[in-house]
Amino acid sequence: MTTTTATGETTTKNLALAIDIGGTKAEAALVDSNGQVVPGSRFRRPTGAGSTSDELAAAVRSVLTDALATRAAGTDLLGVGVGSAGPITVARGLVSPLNLAVWRDFPLRQLVVDSVPDVPVTMRMDGECITLAEHWVGAAVGYDNVMGMIVSTGIGGGLILEGSAIAGPTGNAGHIGHVEVGGFDDPCLCGGIGCVEAIASGPKTVAWANRQGWTGARGEDLAAAYAAGDPIAISAVERSGRAIGQAIASAAALDDLDIVAIGGGFSRVTPDLFRFIRAAIAKRVAFGFVTKVKVVPSALSDAGPLIGSAALIHRAEMIA
Template sequence: MTALALDIGGTKMTAAIVGDDGRPGEALTVPTPKAEVWKACTDLLDAVAVGADIGRIGIACAGPVDTTEGIVAPINIEEWKDGFAIANAVQEQFPQASTSLATDGGCAALGEHKFGAAQGVDDVLSIVVSTGIGGGLVLGGSIVAGRSGNAGHVGHIVVPGSTTPCACGGLGCVETVSSGPSAVRWAQEQGWTGTTGAELAGAAADGEVVPITALQRAGVALGQAIASAVALVDVNLVVIGGGFAQAGPPLWDPIQESAALHARLKFLGGLEIVPAKLGALGTLTGAAVLAASA
């Protein structure tokens, strides 16, 4: 029987058949709609699975999740933020298949550990910087899920100096400063007229002051969050991926400088913060690993 990988995020959904090597094959991607999200997901899965005998499915989804109940409640998918029973829904579509669910950050960590920037490293924190900020942990060579499946979800670490309300209901989460939409929103409040994270990164590369400052704010906050997280879980490799993480030195330099300033404990010596190697398919690759190992 064939394994299938599914990655659901606030911006897009991607699916692929899992190859014999444990990696996703040719992937199909569709935008995540504002409404009828599951209908769009069903159509995507049908298109990918046509003619295949699907026996195992690995699902990566923006968090929070409840892996015990098979429920996702991503705060950046409005229609599902109160909870969607995705495991049951997938089971109805593929009755013969077993399903495994993890956060997008957890799958990113798993994919980078197996095939990417964390190969050969048993303890790693992965961060996904995109529409939101996700995260995941591999400790001792295995993905760490935690009580409900949300271990490593670093986007809601509170960073110094920020009191911005977060979609989670809290105040000052790093996601309110360092996600793509949050950085864009801050820049717009300062008079910048662009609309996307890619435009913000391009304007910063062109030397525009407000976009540079927006990325610097995002990077400093991420560095602070990283310093807190690595001290808590005792890792010295952090892999950062996601679309907004492609913003280049205006974002990466402040991340490195801020983390170095705050992560001063002796056991954190040699802390490395590196780009993900698997690119846009990193999270899907982790879902594929999840499916292949089910």
């Protein structure tokens, strides 16, 4: 439902409370039915591998409470959309984020239900949420066969095929971060060898550069070194892009994708990352249905995961 104010501005009364939970933060906001984060409603708290389970739960409760407290009188709360790093178990409302070891089969959905009672709560993997966001108001508007990716502390993804979001029986479909790519032997926390997350996430790319003798500590440092022409930083980013491109090429071969939209902090290390990704995909010269895939940066900056979590409520008809 929308209304027009005395100044001619269009506003919406139908809101979703969105929460995104990942390896470094829990974040919540109110999002309207146009896919816009309501100003002043966005709150975040740190998570991180050093947090206890109780501290993580407290962070979730805190951001939900803070965001909900900003809801204006006369607006309707349609539900809560929850995006979480995976793996997850949708049917039971459980999460086991790989980078949050203290949460294994943690009942996240019930925590949210208890914190925000009397409204529907829908939970999906964060990669699916970012894909919904890009399809709704981002870089993939107008496409029906989409993969969204997050390249940050970890690497996640999600799928929309023929206009429907694909979660799979457990909710983990599209988890491209744990596709193994050829030519790499990096061990992964999931137990695999050569998973793209173990190679190309921000922390793993920094760690590889450190093993080559580079002395920086963060993705931001690597970005600065790349811009300055440091040869190790350049090799590290090229390596990351090559692995991501190989994984996308495999996904495109499997799912006949039209477009891949990539967000997350490390995806912005340098625009050249996308050049390296596209070069790896272009090697599939005999498969035009693979090389046709467009690979583009997210159009949503860092708001994408929250907008996507809200899409679980506002665009519920797309959820498989």
